[in-house]
Amino acid sequence: MPIRPAAALLRAAALALALALALWAGAALTLWAGAALALSAGAALAHEGHDHGARDDLSAPAAAAPRGEAASEAVELVAVARDGALTLHLDDARTNAPLVGATVEVETPDGPRPAVATQEGSYVLAAPWLAAPGHHDLLVTVTAEGVVAVLPVDIDVPAPAPEAAPAGSRLRALLERLARADPVPAAAAAGGFVLGLAGPALLRRRGGASLAALLAVAAALLLGAGALARASAHEGDGAGHREEAHAALPAPAGPGADPDLARRLPDGGVFVPKPVQRLLVLRTAVTQEGVFRRSVALPGRIIPDPNASGVVQSSVGGRLSPPPSGAFPRLGTRVRRGDVLALVTPPVQAVDVSDMRQRQGELDQQIAIVARRVERYAKLAPSGAVAQIQLDDARAELSGLRDRRAALDAIRQAPEALVAPVDGVVAAGAAVAGQMAAPGTMVFQIVDPARLWVEALSFEALSVEAPAPGAASTARLADGRSLTLDYRGSGLAGRDQAVPVQFAVRDAPDTLRIGQFVTVLAATGEETAGLALPRASVVRAGNGQDVVYEHVAAERFVARPVRVAPLDASRVLIAGGLAPGRRIVTEGAELLAQVR
Template sequence: MIFSINASRGNDLLVDSFIPRAEARPAEQKHEPGWLLSTRAAIAASVLAALGFGGLFAYWKRRGRFMAASMSAVLAGAFVILASVMFGEGRTSATQPNPPDVPALSDAPRRLQDGTVFAAKPTQRLLEVRTAAAEPQTIHPAVTLIGRVMADPNRSSIVQSIYGGRVVPGDDGIPRIGQTVRKGDLLIRIEPHLPIADRTTILEKVGEIEQLMAITDNKLRRLRPLAERGAVPQGQVNDLESELEGLRARRETVRNSRTGFEELRASTDGIITAAKVAPGQVIQPQDVLFQIADPSSLWVEALAYDEIGLKQPEAATAMAPNGQQIALSLVGTSRALRQHASVVQFAIPEPPAGLNIGQPLNVMVQTGAPVSGLVVPRNAVVRSGNGENIVWLHTEPERFEPRPVRVVQVDAARVIVAAGISEGEDVVVRGTDLINQIR
């Protein structure tokens, strides 16, 4: 039975067979076949004939007619022999087992001698095999670049200490990796380390300022009563008060110049991608303590070893780890070489959720003159045992044929089959790896 299904998403054929089953008879209802009954009747008749001719042999012998007695004896012996032969054949036929049933062909997937693969329809549904007709298109070929994911320089930052010292955690502890922070959030405090000579100099300076403050305060106490009686101008009192406030501010500035805590805060919004601090750790100036990046703003940096004309590329794509195609937009190309290659940077307008900074990616850049060919998904092309590129064609409802092809890169999800297949042939676009593994 063959059922043809036509749907908007594709066509399919369902092939199956209906085989009637013979019901077994109960043991008490079994009957002996007719040939066995006829054989037994013939044996009984032969035995009776042998007995009859044996009686005639005895009768003619008593009469003295030896010729007739001899003929009766010969006929009796012949019937005895006939009965014995028929009895032996009956036992052999009765004890011979029934011929075994011819086993049916198995529906297990297998590789045939001509290299094709047989896969029954239930197996195809289990492997989720899908096919599509090859259609010709004219499209720009692609050049493959090796790149890696990087953070957007405008949306990422690093946190460093200017003076160095001992790490002091905040009220909520030290931020962990993966934690979301906002611009201006306090991350940690740094207790600066002061040599003994610097501490002595600061203490001496503070002492001088405090001495001047004491002298100014004494003058102010003497002049205030005089200013109240009008003996001294009020402006002198105001000048002394201003001088005293300035001395106090100088003392606080000198005292906290290298003895106060240095607060390190987040420079941008994002998540913490690296944290290299621990409570009580002594750090040096300009050590990178935290790295902050925005996962919604990522770039891709690739190396181009050939001149590929990236001024106006047709399109640029990359493939995510989960198989999703990532659209890229060109940011710029450097005029300086790195490891004999030009540095090319792309922006990711919509980064997928599973993309991480530093992850390697293959970047497909469409450039050059357009070419014509049959465009198929990249998953439709696999490697054969000898290493050449092949596609699997759905030639019959349950048979697949390998076909060597020559492909040209298009983007992260498609390739152009330049030679090997014809327009309209059904190409396996899903489950190709599983069919290729059938042996």
């Protein structure tokens, strides 16, 4: 009986000890879990820090090379400090064209120094004083094309940044110190944790065997902790070497910050260094508001001037043969009016040949009879037996018969000559020696290349009117070239549910071809206000919207959404989205849209 209270007391003491060890072990495990979580967070922060660095570099792309900029009404300047030299890029403030042949003088801490021209619009000056970190104030005097501009430039040279430790190194060091710490408490904590979990279950079972097993497990864990401590003591030096080796690794290089690399900024703008602008040939213009005549875009094609062109056709069917010159005219050959281009020999049927031979026989018989009569009259006329008038009539009859006989032979042998109706160039021709040409077949087409027309189709009867004096219509070719047109008239009869409208091409180039398709921008009598820009200024964004690029700074461009309307073959009308007085890219906008 006294043993039971002692056993119960012993079980209660063991349970309290197990609970205390469990609590201590839980705290230790929480610490280790927190350290592991901190390690993973440190690695994640290290990776995120690398990305943020790239984005920061994009937002400030000029940080790798200190630079400054200044501008006046006529001159735009960008100064770049690199490798102990100062490079000055000079451009026209309105057109962004490089200023060549300018005289540049810079006020430096060593006094005024001239800059030497190195390439188109770039000037270089040795500047060893720019190697010192800090703020540098410069005064640049530019003389170009009779214009003198004094431009103050500020350049901030940052101090060299210290080598930063790898991201998350502090968390790794903390974790390594925890790994090198005395493992006895950790092992003891693990033992207490096991006892805390298994103790209550074993104590519910009555008997000393359960209690003895519980105490044996705890003792084994405590002894294992000592062995783990001795093993970790031998590995301490190796861990220290690993830490030193890790610290000796160089920090990963940041993202490339090449100042001569165009890139798109996080805010959507485009950073384009001046050297890259020279390569892309970026040009700008200042927008000005004006009043323009509204234009209507119509499909059209090139046609010959009906007053300066013609076709060569055969009036009778026959076989084609070369002209007396010996060869058919080639395409593009210039011919004169009346030149023989080909011959057509009409075919003769068998029935016609029989009739012609019979007629020839009759004529030959009549000619022989009349010839003998003329011969007899000629003998009798001197004696007065035959009147002279009878002799003359016989001779006239003989001449007529001979002419009819010759004409009958000519029908069989003489071909028809095909001549050029106008002066011009052979635009089309399908003549082949021996080819049979039907009556009305076009053998050649003659066109004057200096006198061409454009025929457009208007699907609105009142959309195109005779423009006012000074308002010329234009046409745009597929390759971007433009033509100036003069209105000639529009038809009253519809053609394919459209009204034909004809224009004459003013100063037609030699490269135009008959039938070539064009887009006609016909000027109407309506007027509208807006900003006129070249068609190359407007590009299509990824979302399908029309945008133009504004030159907001010397090396920065921003896309502006706009609403456009057709104006003429080379310009568009900005009807909304842009204010006057802005510098807009007129050449190279498509290249800016490709920068990523």
